[in-house]
Amino acid sequence: MDFTFTEEQQAALEAAKAVFSGVAPDSVPSPALTPGAVADDFDRTLWQTLADADLLSLLIAPEHGGAGLDPVALCLVLRESAKVLARVPLLECGAAALTLQHHGPDALRAEILPRIGTGELVVTVAAGGRTGHEAAELAVDARPEDEHWILDGVQTAVPWAHGADHILLPAHTADGRAILALVPPTRTGVTLDAQVSTNGERYAEVRLNAVRVTGRETLTDPAAWEQLRLLLTTGTCALALGLGEAVLTMTADYTSKREQFGFPVATFQSVAVQAADRFIDLRAMAATLWQAAWRISTDADGALPPAGDVAVAKIWASDGIRRVVQTAQHLHGGFGADTDYSLHRYHAWAKQLELSLGPAAAHEEALGDLLADHMLA
Numbered sequence: 124m125d126f127t128f129t130e131e132q133q134a135a136l137e138a139a140k141a142v143f144s145g146v147a148p149d150s151v152p153s154p155a156l157t158p159g160a161v162a163d164d165f166d167r168t169l170w171q172t173l174a175d176a177d178l179l180s181l182l183i184a185p186e187h188g189g190a191g192l193d194p195v196a197l198c199l200v201l202r203e204s205a206k207v208l209a210r211v212p213l214l215e216c217g218a219a220a221l222t223l224q225h226h227g228p229d230a231l232r233a234e235i236l237p238r239i240g241t242g243e244l245v246v247t248v249a250a251g252g253r254t255g256h257e258a259a260e261l262a263v264d265a266r267p268e269d270e271h272w273i274l275d276g277v278q279t280a281v282p283w284a285h286g287a288d289h290i291l292l293p294a295h296t297a298d299g300r301a302i303l304a305l306v307p308p309t310r311t312g313v314t315l316d317a318q319v320s321t322n323g324e325r326y327a328e329v330r331l332n333a334v335r336v337t338g339r340e341t342l343t344d345p346a347a348w349e350q351l352r353l354l355l356t357t358g359t360c361a362l363a364l365g366l367g368e369a370v371l372t373m374t375a376d377y378t379s380k381r382e383q384f385g386f387p388v389a390t391f392q393s394v395a396v397q398a399a400d401r402f403i404d405l406r407a408m409a410a411t412l413w414q415a416a417w418r419i420s421t422d423a424d425g426a427l428p429p430a431g432d433v434a435v436a437k438i439w440a441s442d443g444i445r446r447v448v449q450t451a452q453h454l455h456g457g458f459g460a461d462t463d464y465s466l467h468r469y470h471a472w473a474k475q476l477e478l479s480l481g482p483a484a485a486h487e488e489a490l491g492d493l494l495a496d497h498m499l500a
Contacts, residue, residue: 154323161323174242193420198361205365218354226347249278249292263294284327
């Protein structure tokens with residue numbers, strides 16, 4: 124593959140850097156100092172700034188007011204957002220927009236996509252399942268009734284649900300098909316129970332009791348859920364990469380100034396080796412991320428389906444972000460736990476990303492299954 128970004132992708136990256144340059148990680152509410160959720164809503168001011176910079180319409184087709192770019196561009200922007208801990212539903216809304224564009228009915232696309240691009244309408248995604256440890260599409264039952272679908276079930280740990288206009292959630296039919304339904308949180312039968320994430324954000328357990336959705340609010344192509352799932356996972360790997368890069372930069376800056384025995388601790392061999400190991404982790408995270416993003420952006424053939432490349436990216440991101448932040452805490456010493464210093468905020472966000480990705484061992488097992496299936500095919 125060609126790791127060179129296109130001019131359009133580079134332009135999106137530069138626009139993202141300009142927008143996020145005005146965001147300070149220290150301005151993010153600290154989960155260590157805040158009981159319950161750190162805030163009731165996401166950063167609406169930053170959200171509108173992203174819309175004004177045309178960064179919310181990156182993946183939307185030109186006929187709906189967008190730039191028509193691919194998931195690589197989204198991952199570039201997500202990486203920059205994570206460096207400053209931007210509190211916006213950029214991943215969820217971007218992934219939902221691309222999925223709706225590829226699989227949604229024409230009328231729904233024409234109604235929803237332009238409003239997403241301008242920041243007027245926010246769509247989040249429910250992908251945690253009933254317990255957070257099961258296939259998300261199995262958490263909700265969908266049965267047809269006349270021209271509607273009736274939804275029953277529970278989706279847990281839904282980010283930004285309290286501030287979103289719609290929730291795009293998976294469900295399964297009696298014959299085992301996975302569908303996606305676009306459900307407003309205000310729809311009759313929908314209940315949001317408060318939850319708090321590891322990094323202090325306000326999540327929700329979404330309960331659906333005989334919720335009716337129309338055919339135009341439903342994506343029945345099973346490929347829609349697969350695409351959405353891969354987009355969310357790859358985007359989470361991009362967030363992990365950006366956060367890890369910011370943490371390593373912070374650590375390098377600190378160790379170059381902190382002195383012991385008259386020398387910066389960065390000059391000590393044990394410190395330099397640990398920092399070098401984490402740099403290697405980040406390079407591996409980057410290489411596997413861009414491979415996964417490229418595979419889900421194209422129809423290029425590969426030794427494995429795109430899910431295999433995404434599994435490899437998850438393995439490196441899940442383990443890598445944990446190692447990077449643990450090393451940063453170690454090299455900062457007690458200063459890393461100072462709530463006046465932003466490292467503890469990065470630590471909480473890194474743990475949330477690690478939990479979202481799941482254990483690397485599970486992804487290694489999934490990759491093994493894909494390899495076995497491919498060998499037998």
